[in-house]
């Protein structure tokens with residue numbers, strides 16, 4: 083069957099292919115663990131993640147292709163709707179509920195985006211619009227599980243909020259094509275759609291502080307270490323200064339986000 087190249091990946095740009103009902107993409111050191119997790123999700127009744135078909139000798143993994151639309155930056159208007167955002171948060175809640183029966187011990191996981199406070203529930207950790215399959219503007223599946231790792235659900239939700247509300251200075255929102263919106267109201271929508279109670283909302287806000295620090299510190303240390311992927315990523319995404327802008331913007335609006343969660 084012919085291989086059709088799929089557009090969109092950054093990390094795996096040009097290396098992701100559709101072959102009939104499947105996707106072939108580079109595997110990673112943790113693919114066996116990720117496949118065990120994806121199988122457990124499906125067995126727990128969660129259909130919002132690809133079924134892992136297997137890992138090839140050529141180093142590629144084969145996954146179920148999920149029909150739908152995956153938005154790419156600059157994100158189209160439909161993918162920025164409140165309906166889309168709420169549906170992503172609902173989908174992550176369903177994933178977390180299905181993940182509860184899975185024991186991550188005895189497996190290996192990526193440290194790259196894992197929550198700093200540890201935890202025992204396997205989380206996706208990279209829920210941004212380009213890692214979501216939509217149908218009619220509603221999220222139906224999450225893809226791109228290579229950063230999955232045991233953590234706390236609040237941290238996974240904080241990453242979702244950071245990437246999908248999103249938490250970004252006005253200049254960078256505009257630069258990556260986000261239209262003006264009431265961001266604190268969008269954070270409340272995330273909390274409501276996920277089904278957070280009062281304690282969960284306090285935890286979410288703290289996890290967002292932690293996530294923003296973690297991502298900034300990781301980028302700075304990789305830059306100091308001269309990591310070529312980080313240098314390339316920063317060249318494409320506005321340089322290391324964007325972390326200063328984001329931190330200032332978050333500090334300036336923090337009270338409004340906190341109020342929206344009350």
Ligand SMILES: Nc1ncnc2c1ncn2[C@@H]1O[C@H](COP(=O)(O)OP(=O)(O)OP(=O)(O)O)[C@@H](O)[C@H]1O
Pocket residue numbers: 088089090091092093094095098105107132145146147148149152212213215225226
């Ligand atoms: N299981 C799948 N079902 C449907 N489409 C998929 C699937 N996996 C990947 N795709 C498509 O292929 C594109 C690139 O895949 P993917 O996001 O895995 O690449 P990546 O380089 O790992 O991404 P990232 O830059 O987010 O790390 C996606 O944007 C999506 O359109």
Ligand SMILES: [Mg+2]
Pocket residue numbers: 090091092212213226
């Ligand atoms: Mg992706």
